[in-house]
Amino acid sequence: MSTHHTKEPILEIRSLSKHFGGVKAVDDVSLTVNRGDVVGIIGPNGSGKTTLINCITGFLKPTKGTVSFHGKDITGKKPHKIADMGINRTFQIMRPYFSMPAYKNLVIPLSSPRAKRVGGWRGGGKHGDRDTVAVDILEELGFERDSRVPYKMAGTLPTGYLKRLELGRCLALRPELIICDEVFSGLSASEISSLVPLIEKLNGQGITMIMIEHRLAELFRVANRVMALSYGEKVTEGEPDEVINHPKVREAYLGSEEDF
Amino acid sequence: MTTETTQKRRERIDRGIKVRSESLYALNSFEEIAYLLTPRVLLIAAFVLMPLILSPWPYWGRVGLSVCILALLSISFDFLANYVGLVSLGGAFFYGVGGYMAAVLNTELGLPPVLSIPVATLLGAGFCTLALLPCLPLRGIYFAIVTLMYPLLMTRIIEAFDILGGTEGFRGIDGFSGFFTEQYGLILAMFIALFGLRRFVNMDGGLVIRAVKDNDQSVRASGISVTRTKAKAVFLASLTGCFAGAYYIHMYSNVGISSFALDLSIMPIAATIIGGAGTLVGPVLGAAILVPLSEFLRDFGSLRIVVYALVLTGFVVFRSEGLMNYMTRKYQQVERWVKI
Numbered sequence: 001m002s003t004h005h006t007k008e009p010i011l012e013i014r015s016l017s018k019h020f021g022g023v024k025a026v027d028d029v030s031l032t033v034n035r036g037d038v039v040g041i042i043g044p045n046g047s048g049k050t051t052l053i054n055c056i057t058g059f060l061k062p063t064k065g066t067v068s069f070h071g072k073d074i075t076g077k078k079p080h081k082i083a084d085m086g087i088n089r090t091f092q093i094m095r096p097y098f099s100m101p102a103y104k105n106l107v108i109p110l111s112s113p114r115a116k117r118v119g120g121w122r123g124g125g126k127h128g129d130r131d132t133v134a135v136d137i138l139e140e141l142g143f144e145r146d147s148r149v150p151y152k153m154a155g156t157l158p159t160g161y162l163k164r165l166e167l168g169r170c171l172a173l174r175p176e177l178i179i180c181d182e183v184f185s186g187l188s189a190s191e192i193s194s195l196v197p198l199i200e201k202l203n204g205q206g207i208t209m210i211m212i213e214h215r216l217a218e219l220f221r222v223a224n225r226v227m228a229l230s231y232g233e234k235v236t237e238g239e240p241d242e243v244i245n246h247p248k249v250r251e252a253y254l255g256s257e258e259d260f
Numbered sequence: 261m262t263t264e265t266t267q268k269r270r271e272r273i274d275r276g277i278k279v280r281s282e283s284l285y286a287l288n289s290f291e292e293i294a295y296l297l298t299p300r301v302l303l304i305a306a307f308v309l310m311p312l313i314l315s316p317w318p319y320w321g322r323v324g325l326s327v328c329i330l331a332l333l334s335i336s337f338d339f340l341a342n343y344v345g346l347v348s349l350g351g352a353f354f355y356g357v358g359g360y361m362a363a364v365l366n367t368e369l370g371l372p373p374v375l376s377i378p379v380a381t382l383l384g385a386g387f388c389t390l391a392l393l394p395c396l397p398l399r400g401i402y403f404a405i406v407t408l409m410y411p412l413l414m415t416r417i418i419e420a421f422d423i424l425g426g427t428e429g430f431r432g433i434d435g436f437s438g439f440f441t442e443q444y445g446l447i448l449a450m451f452i453a454l455f456g457l458r459r460f461v462n463m464d465g466g467l468v469i470r471a472v473k474d475n476d477q478s479v480r481a482s483g484i485s486v487t488r489t490k491a492k493a494v495f496l497a498s499l500t501g502c503f504a505g506a507y508y509i510h511m512y513s514n515v516g517i518s519s520f521a522l523d524l525s526i527m528p529i530a531a532t533i534i535g536g537a538g539t540l541v542g543p544v545l546g547a548a549i550l551v552p553l554s555e556f557l558r559d560f561g562s563l564r565i566v567v568y569a570l571v572l573t574g575f576v577v578f579r580s581e582g583l584m585n586y587m588t589r590k591y592q593q594v595e596r597w598v599k600i
Contacts, residue, residue: 057481083483091481097474100467108471109482111464130464173483 008035010208011056011087011177016065018051018232025051027232028065033177038199038209040219040240043229044252049212050092052229053179057089058082069177084114086176090166090183092212098155102143105154105165106134109172118174137168142194160191167198177208184215192218216244228252268597278592299591303541304451311443321443325511327551328450332504334528334535334543335453336497342538343461344493345473347400350392350407352524354501355508356414358384359519362506363430373434377506384502389495396490411520418517429516433509446507450544453500458540460496469493534575536582545583 011033018026026048033039041049054060056067058079066075074082083089097105109115110130119133139145141164149157154165163183170178183199184192192215199222203209213219220226220240228235228243230252236243243249281292307328314321333351340346362380365371371379395406418424436442460466468489471479476486509515527550528543535546553571557564579586 059477059480078485079477079480080483080485083481088483089481091477095475095478095481097471097478099474100470104467107464108468108479108484111468112483114483169478169482 009033010035010070011210012066012068012071013052013056014066014068016052016055016067017063018048018055018060019063024232026055026062026229029229029232029234030065031227031234031237033208033210035208036203036206037225038203038211038223040223040226041210041212041229042214042216042219042226042243042249043235046231047229047252048232049229050181051232053089053181053210053212056082057087057179083173084112086114086118086174087179088170088173088175088177089179090163090170090181092181092185094159094162094166096154096157096162096165098153100154101151102154102157102161102165103131103134103138103150106137106168106172107131109169110134112173114173134168134172137171138164140171141165141168141198159186160188163187163195164198167202171202175207177210178202179210179212181212182214183211184213184218196221220244266600268599270595271598272589272593272595274593275591303544307447307451311440311447315439318439321439322511323551323555325443325446327547328446329504329508330527330531330547330551331450331544332453332500333524334531334547335450335457335540336500336504337528338532338537338540338543339457339461339500340493340497341532343466343470343473344490344497345399346396346490346494347404348407348497349404349525349529350388350410351501351528352411352520352522353391353407353414354384354388354498355505355524356411356517356520357388357498358502358505359509359515360424360430360505361387361502363433363509363515364424366433366510367430373436373510376434377503377510380506381499381503384506385495385498388498388502389491392494392498393487393491396487396494408525411522411525415517415520425516427517429514429519430509431514433513433515435510435513442511449503449507453503454540454544457496457500461540465492530572533580533582534572536584536586536588539582539584539588542582542584549583 009032011031013029013031015028015030016026017024017028029048029052031039041052043049051060055062058074058077058081061076066073068074069082069085069087074085096102097108107130110119110133135143135145135150138150143150143161143164149161154162157165163186167178167180167183183195187195196218199209199211203222211219211223223240225238226240226243227237228246228249230248235248235252236246277292277295280286280288281296286292286296310324311321314324333355336354337348337351340348358380361384362376365376365380366373391410392407395403398406419427424430436445461470468479468484469492472486472489472493479486479489505519509519531546531550532543533546534549535544536542554564554568557567560567575582
């Protein structure tokens with residue numbers, strides 16, 4: 001978690017807004033993510049967390065504001081262009097290719113232009129090698145290589161494995177920045193406790209992460225910085241302990257003092 | 261696995277020989293090899309022997325070729341609909357563009373069929389892909405409707421501007437040098453399309469195309485352009501369709517606006533449904549049933565379409581999976597009733 005020694009900003013969000021008609025889903029949010037960070041984004045349901053990352057990854061066009069990656073403006077670029085630059089995301093509602101075996105799910109990202117460019121001899125290039133690399137990645141994510149799990153149809157896998165498969169798609173792309181949209185949600189306590197070391201390991205490999213999470217206890221084990229959103233606006237940002245004790249954050253999660 | 265009664269259910273399990281002939285174990289013995297090869301050899305043999313058997317009756321030889329033409333169009337439909345998720349009603353568009361392209365190359369530029377067909381196939385596929393490019397973000401029924409418009413549009417343009425021979429079309433296009441050249445040229449092309457696409461959809465590039473059908477957002481998130489992937493797929497499908505058109509006009513030495521007829525968009529769907537959607541072989545089988553059936557029913561006059569409709573309805577209602585899927589299941593699996 002403390003792999004960031006140099007404060008080199010890789011993602012800069014400046015006064016980003018996304019309005020749907022009169023609804024301000026994200027309103028004037030700014031955030032800087034440094035290389036090696038694990039940044040948590042918290043907030044009650046409907047506070048604009050997913051909209052924010054949809055705007056970063058190009059799945060939505062922001063109404064106002066800019067997003068830049070390595071100093072380059074990426075606002076409003078197409079999703080596949082942004083993914084190609086090394087910002088890779090998971091979906092809150094998992095989006096595997098249900099009709100393919102789990103490992104074939106990773107052959108798709110391994111066939112992408114980015115994987116061919118960045119992946120080196122193991123990732124891209126020769127035909128037939130991608131199957132092996134896919135199983136390698138799945139093994140790293142906790143799919144037992146010699147079991148039948150990597151070869152099962154994605155549609156038959158339980159939620160825990162599907163969440164890992166989402167991460168696998170990111171890893172296959174050799175990401176610089178992974179944006180996780182609630183990877184812990186819907187998982188049992190034991191499944192989460194096996195995912196936490198995995199996140200730490202990926203961060204240790206130099207991958208910067210942004211994590212949207214409702215499971216605060218687990219998030220605070222891995223995050224070194226947290227931003228809290230409420231009704232689309234940024235409430236506060238800072239060390240996990242500061243944020244959780246911030247009066248407005250407590251109010252957003254628990255209701256104000258007067259309510260009791 | 262359907263539950264017919266509360267006490268029993270039907271269980272399907274793979275035949276031993278099917279399991280044994282997977283992967284390298286297929287080389288165990290001649291039995292496994294034969295198990296794998298028989299269906300393929302039957303199909304190939306049927307089409308290779310067809311011209312030899314039909315050679316005394318040139319009319320039926322042409323019917324055999326119509327089977328191949330419809331098979332090509334149906335393969336193209338099946339590929340787009342069941343592997344890419346684009347339900348295209350533009351079969352006639354591919355066919356007509358290929359046909360007109362070959363006619364122009366042959367009559368205006370004097371290219372012989374051996375050149376005009378491949379060149380028309382490539383140029384035509386390029387043209388069709390460019391024309392369909394704006395529709396690629398569309399999905400489902402919307403894509404179907406727009407592709408249905410294209411062939412209609414082409415006929416009206418040709419009529420209104422009186423270009424490309426207007427309503428007359430082109431005549432006096434070079435034919436093929438002989439019965440067997442004509443027959444085997446088309447049969448070979450059909451096999452290339454069939455086995456080529458079947459192999460392609462299981463390669464990594466084909467997998468990406470199938471992924472678009474499964475979940476296009478995931479493909480975007482993988483750094484792959486969905487539009488470009490769909491364009492590649494449409495190019496492959498229109499190659500197949502344009503070839504059929506180009507070949508056909510050289511068979512009959514003329515081309516007209518009937519090359520854009522609606523039948524050519526609808527018949528492939530019927531063949532795919534009867535043969536089995538998503539198998540690529542199924543459409544060939546469907547074409548081999550539909551075209552001769554329609555010939556035999558000529559005696560019924562206008563009642564022909566009624567019989568035709570009944571056959572189709574029967575298949576949709578009673579065997580919606582199609583012949584190929586049904587036969588594959590019977591070939592590979594056994595069914596038995598088990599108590600719950």
